[in-house]
Amino acid sequence: MTTTNDIEEMIARMAIGDRAAFEGLYAATSAKLFGVCLRVLGNRAEAEDALQEAFVKIWRNADRYRVNGLSPMTWLITVTRNHSVDRVRARKSKMGAGLDEAAEVADSTPGPEALAFAASDRGRIVDCMGQLDPDKAGAVRRAYLEGETYQELADHYDVPINTVRTWLRRSLLKLRECLSHDG
Amino acid sequence: MTDEIEKEDEYALTAEYVLGLLTPAETEAYEDVLSVDPELREEYAFWTERIAALTDDIAPVTPPPHILVQIKETLFHERSAKGDMATNGKSWLQRLGLLPAMAGGLVAALAVLWLFTAVLPPADVPGAAPIYVAQIASADESLVVQASFDAAAGNLQVTRAAGEAREGRVLELWLIAGENPPVSLGVLPETQSGEIPVSPEIALALSGSTLAISDEPPGGSQTGAPTGDVLAVGQVIDA
Incomplete structure (x- = not known):
């Protein structure tokens, strides 16, 4: 079983060019990160490309990972998610406005398995999301997991962009209030 | 309130x-x-x-094996056992068009020999002279960085002759080869001089390229492209 410390150690060794550490990290985390690419991109070929590019970034930025004070798995997920979102947005802008297939690919509602992770070390996001109005929680998921912009959220919920921003910001503050009680 | x-x-x-x-x-x-x-x-x-x-609720999915092969080709220029040269996994020798020529005789062999001595770090030749040098400077010369490629070490030696990063910011070095987007070579050391390791692929791209320095948040750009002001630029010239 690979622990957080193991992953941290592998990233530290990658920063000094240790290729074996890279292979170890890949073995331990690629399935999770590929799952993230698939979720965001909803397309296997694109997810494969995104995963490759994400790992290239991870290798090249291994020496910088500590800067933002993130735990190693969060850092890996953030790099992978952000890269996948960049790809989604590049694809959408290439396809032009209106052709928004990506939104239909993934189901935004948390499945029952989500609840099983509620006790995860990284907090009680699922619990706290459950306390939000379903539309608001859905918007947070759409933004994070599908890379939707305020404009897309406004289109989806059929409200003006300023309105969506106002209600989402309010919900995010509520979410923070709940999250900060997780000790 | x-x-x-x-x-x-x-x-x-x-x-x-x-x-x-x-x-x-x-x-x-x-x-x-x-x-x-x-x-x-x-x-x-x-x-x-x-x-x-x-x-957390996203199920892990094991990626197909060719993904790791391709990543290693990109990062380490390792060829797969099957000699799979598909997509962007071309080796850098191939990209130079030298691989077919190698069958062609002495000239090609010499070219390859030159390439190896020039680009690959021969472990037992200490202190070889730099092949490429560049002065990366801002227009008003408030920031001047000298760079020279040390083929023996596979390093770019960088020396900051003038200027420094703004407080709470770092200086990041970029390689711009032809029409390609900038490729990060890494954050400049805080010390006045230091080394930045350079992969063989980057080493090959150095000749005739441009180096640039941008102002970035600590740890450097997170986007893979310069996010702050480009402060200084310089041409790479053959030493």
């Missing part, structure tokens, strides 16, 4: 940043503050940790 509103704004902005909801201009402004404000970095870490937990 005002403080409270400011705090709330900071919380909401950070969440929007983590969710990728800010406009490019807002993102840039946010990152400017993030790079100098430790409290904001704490807030950023708070949100990022928790929002990333939204991926």
